[in-house]
Amino acid sequence: MNQPAARVFLILAALSGAICVAIGAMGAHSLPKRLESQGFTQEQVDKKLQQCELATRYQMFHALAVLALAASGYCTRSKLATIASVLMLLGTIGFSGGLYSMVFADEIIHWSIVPIGGSLFILGWLHLAASALFQRSLPSPNGA
Secondary structure, eight states, X not given: OOHHHHHHHHHHHHHHHHHHHHHHHHHHHTHHHHHHHTTOOHHHHHHHHHHHHHHHHXXXXXXXXXXXXXXXXXXXXXXXXXXXXXXXXXXXXXXXXXXXXXXXXXXXXXXTHHHHHHHHHHHHHHHHHHHHHSOSSOOOTTOO
């Protein structure tokens, strides 16, 4: 992978982090009243707030992981690390995006999108582990 592709991963990780903070702030401040005004019971509001918190937590963890891979340049030197980054970003769309749709739209495209997103997260981490396992030595940032 070349430097422009690493730059794309940096941009996507930064945008994912920004979205995560914005949604987290909304979840902490305006979302409870918004849900109550839509007629949800306190139990339903609490469940949706938990889903929102879970989605933002997982999104931030994976945004930081992709950011670290891109900033270190590791994803430019390892195809498996590149695949790990892609899987983590896709996992964010499926897992966090699916939970966000349940919270904000009270519906989801398909019930399986959240567990598929979670599976993509797991596969991303496994690809990252494989990238370290199958390298004779981990590449240094200066390419030596």
